[in-house]
Amino acid sequence: AQSVTQLGSHVSxxxxxxxxxxxxxSSSVPPYLFWYVQYPNQGLQLLLKYTSAATLVKGINGxxxxxxxxxxxxxxxxxxxxxxxxxxxxxxxxxxxxxYIPTFGRGTSLIVHP
Amino acid sequence: xxxxxxxPRYKVAKRGQDVALRCDPISGHVSLFWYQQAxxxxxxxxTYFQNEAQLDKSGLPSDRFFAERPEGSVSTLKIQRTxxxxxxxxxxxxxxxxxxxxxxxxxxGTRLTVV
Numbered sequence: 001a002q003s004v005t006q007l008g009s010h011v012s013x014x015x016x017x018x019x020x021x022x023x024x025x026s027s028s029v030p031p032y033l034f035w036y037v038q039y040p041n042q043g044l045q046l047l048l049k050y051t052s053a054a055t056l057v058k059g060i061n062g063x064x065x066x067x068x069x070x071x072x073x074x075x076x077x078x079x080x081x082x083x084x085x086x087x088x089x090x091x092x093x094x095x096x097x098x099x100y101i102p103t104f105g106r107g108t109s110l111i112v113h114p
Numbered sequence: 115x116x117x118x119x120x121x122p123r124y125k126v127a128k129r130g131q132d133v134a135l136r137c138d139p140i141s142g143h144v145s146l147f148w149y150q151q152a153x154x155x156x157x158x159x160x161t162y163f164q165n166e167a168q169l170d171k172s173g174l175p176s177d178r179f180f181a182e183r184p185e186g187s188v189s190t191l192k193i194q195r196t197x198x199x200x201x202x203x204x205x206x207x208x209x210x211x212x213x214x215x216x217x218x219x220x221x222x223g224t225r226l227t228v229v
Contacts, residue, residue, distance in 0.1 A: 034217055034218075042223075043222045043223055044207075044218075045220070046217040046219075049216075049217050094214075100145065100162075100209075100212050100213060101159055101162050101170060102214075105156050106156045
């Protein structure tokens with residue numbers, strides 16, 4: 001069984017400030033982890049993924065995430081927020097073997113203030 | 115095609131009406147997933163195909179929901195006798211292989227409103 005918890009349904013930051021979106025996972029086997037971004041009225045776009053290689057993963061648009069097995073976390077960060085980063089962000093987990101079906105979190109809405 | 119294409123983009127159905135939602139995955143992608151996304155929620159798994167085989171349909175909420183992918187490419191999600199609780203965005207995703215090490219590519223979704 002696998003699940004994802006995203007802490008905070010809304011995160012508000014000022015333009016230029018650090019972005020931190022939290023994701024904790026539960027998985028009975030080594031996980032693969034993903035972060036997706038969804039802009040209004042659009043589908044989900046892959047930001048980055050962890051598939052058991054380097055624990056610090058760099059993605060598109062300046063985002064990165066670190067896999068911490070001891071904390072069962074995969075938090076998403078960006079050093080400096082842009083207005084264009086305002087969107088909904090989803091963390092997802094799936095097992096590295098067996099079922100290849102990803103399970104998504106409930107999402108975190110990132111609000112960026114000028 | 116270059117991406118996953120879903121049609122129609124928007125669908126308004128009267129309660130009790132049957133609807134069919136179409137997904138055109140990226141050409142050659144083996145795996146295809148359907149998700150349901152209620153307003154303000156994350157995507158919830160409905161069903162999964164590998165080629166034409168439906169390997170998992172455990173997420174389909176009732177027997178009113180039916181999905182098929184007869185030739186291993188285009189997929190259709192059918193909802194019979196629609197209810198108001200079926201109102202949601204239906205997302206389709208595909209991946210090149212079953213293991214999906216490169217992630218999943220999503221379509222823009224079909225927003226279904228049942229009135």
